Amino acid sequence: MKKCFPLVSSLVFLILIVFIWDYIKLPYNNENVINGEYYLKKFNPLNETLRFLLFILLPSLVYFISYLLINKETYNLNLNSPNYFLQKKHNNFYNSLNFYFFLFILLILLEFLSVNFSVFVYETDVFHEGSYLVPPLNYLKNNELFRGTFHDYGLIANNFGLISKYFLGFYSIGSIKFFKLLLFFLIKLFLVFISKKIASNLNLEDTIKKIFFIVLTFFAIGLSNYYDFQSNFSFRHAFYVFFVFMLGSTLCSTKNLNLKFFFVGIFSLISMLWWYDIGAYANILIAFSIIYLLIHRKIQNTLFIVAGIFLSWIIFFLILPSEEIKEFLFQINLIYSSVWEYMLGIEYRKPFSAGSGRWTKALLIIYTTSIILVNLNFSKKFYVSHKTKIFVNLLFISGVLIFKSALMRSDSFHIKYSSGLYTYVFVLILMLFLFQRLDAYKKIQYLTKNISKETLSKSIFLFYIGLACLFFSGTFNKSDNTEVWKKLQNIKNSKTNIKYLIEAQDDLFLNKNTKSILKYYKKISKDDNCIQIFTDDVAFPYFLRKPTCTQFYVPAQVIIGHTEKKFINQLELASPNIILYKSPHNILTNYSNMPKTIKYIKKKYSFFENYNNYIFYKKN
Numbered sequence: 058m059k060k061c062f063p064l065v066s067s068l069v070f071l072i073l074i075v076f077i078w079d080y081i082k083l084p085y086n087n088e089n090v091i092n093g094e095y096y097l098k099k100f101n102p103l104n105e106t107l108r109f110l111l112f113i114l115l116p117s118l119v120y121f122i123s124y125l126l127i128n129k130e131t132y133n134l135n136l137n138s139p140n141y142f143l144q145k146k147h148n149n150f151y152n153s154l155n156f157y158f159f160l161f162i163l164l165i166l167l168e169f170l171s172v173n174f175s176v177f178v179y180e181t182d183v184f185h186e187g188s189y190l191v192p193p194l195n196y197l198k199n200n201e202l203f204r205g206t207f208h209d210y211g212l213i214a215n216n217f218g219l220i221s222k223y224f225l226g227f228y229s230i231g232s233i234k235f236f237k238l239l240l241f242f243l244i245k246l247f248l249v250f251i252s253k254k255i256a257s258n259l260n261l262e263d264t265i266k267k268i269f270f271i272v273l274t275f276f277a278i279g280l281s282n283y284y285d286f287q288s289n290f291s292f293r294h295a296f297y298v299f300f301v302f303m304l305g306s307t308l309c310s311t312k313n314l315n316l317k318f319f320f321v322g323i324f325s326l327i328s329m330l331w332w333y334d335i336g337a338y339a340n341i342l343i344a345f346s347i348i349y350l351l352i353h354r355k356i357q358n359t360l361f362i363v364a365g366i367f368l369s370w371i372i373f374f375l376i377l378p379s380e381e382i383k384e385f386l387f388q389i390n391l392i393y394s395s396v397w398e399y400m401l402g403i404e405y406r407k408p409f410s411a412g413s414g415r416w417t418k419a420l421l422i423i424y425t426t427s428i429i430l431v432n433l434n435f436s437k438k439f440y441v442s443h444k445t446k447i448f449v450n451l452l453f454i455s456g457v458l459i460f461k462s463a464l465m466r467s468d469s470f471h472i473k474y475s476s477g478l479y480t481y482v483f484v485l486i487l488m489l490f491l492f493q494r495l496d497a498y499k500k501i502q503y504l505t506k507n508i509s510k511e512t513l514s515k516s517i518f519l520f521y522i523g524l525a526c527l528f529f530s531g532t533f534n535k536s537d538n539t540e541v542w543k544k545l546q547n548i549k550n551s552k553t554n555i556k557y558l559i560e561a562q563d564d565l566f567l568n569k570n571t572k573s574i575l576k577y578y579k580k581i582s583k584d585d586n587c588i589q590i591f592t593d594d595v596a597f598p599y600f601l602r603k604p605t606c607t608q609f610y611v612p613a614q615v616i617i618g619h620t621e622k623k624f625i626n627q628l629e630l631a632s633p634n635i636i637l638y639k640s641p642h643n644i645l646t647n648y649s650n651m652p653k654t655i656k657y658i659k660k661k662y663s664f665f666e667n668y669n670n671y672i673f674y675k676k677n
Contacts, residue, residue: 067120091399092649102398105464117427170551171544174558181566187595193218198604203384211332231561240292247298248277289477309444322365338458405467582635592640606631613645639672
């Protein structure tokens, strides 16, 4: 009973949090006028983070304290103690994973080439795809970065098209789709690197270690899915996974540390330019790393991180014109404010309530992982090197940070695509405990010692080949229904297939009605030099090959008290003759969030035409 006390007491607190869930809330800001779910419910966006932290941290902290108090055979937090949980120990683990590491690289490359790229030539989502198609157009037409476009994702994220144009000489819907698929491949690649790094530092018998690496890596590369953009990873996470790998490798390294930490600091800027939310998570990880280094008295390493941060930002601000810097700071300040949460936020469902299966599952996996991590870090029953602990802890913290995306807009899509890293850590820790038990099992020891190395090697290779066949055939992936013979043909014709997607004509991504609307819109706006829409047909300016009249290419970016005045000034200056005022396509646009804008339109423009339920206004 004594041994069960930490877990029982932790569960009591967890149940308590569930019971008081609805009462965990901060005062609502009555000055908020941004209409959305939080506005209607009078809900403070910080409630989500507060509830999450209480649900995870409080029970985990109770378990941690009671576990250390009750168990005597544990490591501790005393930095100077020989029992310090991150105490460095001689690592003489034989690294024999290179052969299977290269096999995995070959496998994921073949998997990528076997993708049926033609299936991605289908009717496009003019709202979401517009976020990648219009900003590059604005820059190419106006030669302005932040002043030309309000980047709601990030400078690099919104301008994948510029990357395509740099390498291919053009950009298109197909080239951007290919770039996204390539990012999924990179996620798989970085997960292979992470799995190898962790497995290499395990104190396991060579045969057991190889099997561990094979099983873990097959699970990891299955988390990212080319045919399902709603898989456990989003393509936006490619840079984040790479950064976590680089940071973990640096923290576990002993060579060229100053240079490596300097590059870690540079990623403070690069991550912010990649995707704003990824930038926030990466910078929090950098801050945690600085705290870790200071605690361990690694002052020189800390100084090099700080030097990388300051030097990269200083160079960035020196390169940008002053007006662009001002606009960048304006945009980043707005993105990180509560404005977006008030506009887009969806309340996280109470655990164990009706219809909360996916929501509850996510919280329980994170909670369970945190409990098991306590044992991994502090129990002397498990021999795990300090390098493994550092890497696993970093992966878990990274996964928890990125779950903020699910807390902000708590629909099933955001919850699923935020689950990749913590799910990986959950399975990883369970496998660590299982394989250490197998490694200590006498019958397993007898087999590995008495069977020839050649026989063991052949058996492991056949085991890998069997799993590789199942993986390649799509057995582990419900979204992949391409037959094996077709995949082999795709590999043979991969160059042609990729070219087909990249060079696919825009018309192939549009339905008949949209083509008709665009043809009509082009005709009536022929005298306009720019396009301004007030609907969620965000990609229309791209298809019409004209920049937006304002930097706010998504109507939802026009927000009362924040961007509305700037938008009206820019619209008045551009003064287009025709605007698209309404359409059946409405996802985020909410006219109640832009009352002065609507008043301005009603004053300056009048109804012109209703063409297939697309309502156009003309300047008076």
